[in-house]
Amino acid sequence: MRDPVIWWVRKDLRLSDNPALAAALDAGGPVIPVFVLDEVFESYGAAPLWRFGLGVEEFAKSLDAAGSRLICRRGSAAAVLLDVAAETGARTVRWGRAYDAPQVARDKAVKVALQKAGIDGASIAGGVLFEPWSVQTKAGAHFQVFSPFWRAVERIDVETTMPRPGRLPAPATWATSEDVTGWGLSRPMRRGASVVVRHVTIGEDAARDRLASFAEKRMDDYGERRDYPAEAATSRISEHLAWGEISPATCWRAAVRPAREGSQGANSFLKELAWREFAYHLAWHTPWILERNWREGWDRFPWSMDDGTTEVRAWRQGRTGVRLVDAAMRELYVTGYMHNRARMIVASFLTKHLVTHWRVGQRWFEDCLVDWDPASNAMGWQWTAGCGPDAAPYFRIFNPDAQQKKFDGDGAYVRRWIAEGEANPSANALSYFDAIPESWALSPTDAYPEPVVNLAEGRARALAAYRSRSF
Incomplete structure (x- = not known):
């Protein structure tokens, strides 16, 4: 042998x-x-x-x-x-x-x-689908903007490498193993684990079932409906991709044929997979993106690094008094997940309305997301904050109230996650109070808080900081 x-x-x-x-x-x-x-x-x-x-x-x-x-x-x-x-x-x-x-x-x-x-x-x-060094500009450099990166990869054929083997050849002698359950990996979650576990799906079979269901029922409408946080319009495979329970190639191949046959939803899904690829492309070529401003000039921007302010605590706890922001932050704490549109809104609110460094938010997401991915998380925060590659300009400031009117007009998402003031709060909204640390001393019978910042004043403050920048 x-x-x-x-x-x-x-x-x-x-x-x-x-x-x-x-x-x-x-x-x-x-x-x-x-x-x-x-x-x-x-x-x-x-x-x-x-x-x-x-x-x-x-x-x-x-x-x-x-x-x-x-x-x-x-x-x-x-x-x-x-x-x-x-x-x-x-x-x-x-x-x-x-x-x-x-x-x-x-x-x-x-x-x-x-x-x-x-x-x-x-x-x-x-x-990844494409090794970071295998995709280059015509000048032989790495990409720094998504659109040309997308054009470079969208027509590349991606093949799976092997089907699932029935049996693996076993050795005559096995090494000893430790018990994973004895490692105490749930301990930092405290009582939140018993709540979040109701919202996760685990394993390769669950991942493939979820992808198949999305491809059959929701992919065609994905491009039109994916921005509405109350709807089950997305694939929800991010946690499976994060831990490798499904390969990016499997996901790509599920969409590439319908995309090439004209499905705009499938094409939008491929683009989202390509954004993940772009994140790792950048993480490889510019590794500092994971922990510091991708654009050095932003090191002089007057962001606050204080994560203990009243405003930042309210942001983490979903108690800012801005309903869409609070709903999203509570979804995060209860499920370990947050809708992508909501991620952009809460990130904009923290970095712009509260003029707080994106690293403060990045660290909180790293502590709370079950689909946490180092490259995608860092790129997402820097994109919203304005300091990253191909970033939204800093003066593009999401107005949470306007975003709610556009993407949650009937308030279904907000009602799903906020209990205070509701005559019959949803089970999801109430479960937030079972998940949070008891030290937060919050109750569904509390009055809903006043806004920590007037949205117009917060916007004006952010723009003033941007205009006074020294770069």
Whole structure:
């Protein structure tokens, strides 16, 4: 029998269309799937770390059904992989390539450690549709604007790499594994976990079912209806993409044929997938986008970095007195998700009406989103704040009241998430008070707050700050 091959499982919790798994199988030996909860993953916020853990548990069940098992350990990735190799005799390690700076640095260190030990370690493309260096301008540079990036990729054929294998070849000897449930990954969620869990779907099968349902029932109307937060008009596959429970190639192929046959909804869906690709394109070529202003001149903009102000606390708690903003922030706390239109509105409100640095909002999203993605999250915040590549100009300031009239005219979304003042508040609105920390001391019988800022005055303040900028 050939030596076993370690498949280092990371944010690719699937058996279908998984190039890293395909590479491990191609090596010809038994496959040992290994998941390592290392310092990079441990640094994730409460909701994404918890959701990642649920995905790992579900994926372990899929491997069991395929005659395999998932070896789970906590610690340094390099040390764990070397230990498992020593215990099993594995001389080959394969894993899915990452593109954000913390994972890239970790992976480089792992590759060096494996090479020193005489072990063949290699990363395999599969987490994105287009490798960041494979898409270039005519001048051979990376793209900084989405529209030409989209034109460069929209006609590229994307192929899936492999169907879901029925069985995985198992080694004669398995390494020992730790119990994921004993890692306490839900602890930072506190009592919120029991509420948010009602709104998440977990695993590869759920991801593929969700995509199939979207393609059959909602894709054609996606372009027209996706901006209405009260409607179930979007795919809701973002959490599955974030943890690799479905591949971007699978999603792309579900829409590319109807798009080329003239479906505007399918074409809009492909564009949203391309925005994710653009985010990783930028994260690779300009890695500072993840944690500081992409445009250096904005370092001198008079944003507040204070995340403890009364206004910022109200923003986090969904108590700003601006109903659409508050509804969105409560949706986030109850479900771990927020509609994309709402994400832009709350980000604009924080960075412009409250003149608060986008990093303050980015960190809160990182703590609360079950679909948190480092590249997309950073690009989204910088786009709205005005300091990122291809960004909305700073003077484009969303008026939440106008946005509500346009996209939630009947108030269905607001009523779904705000209980105060309602004679018969919805179950979702009431569940917010079960999810939040008791220390917030909030009740559905509280009076709804007055606005923390007059929208016209907040807009004027933001524009004054922009006009007085020193860049």
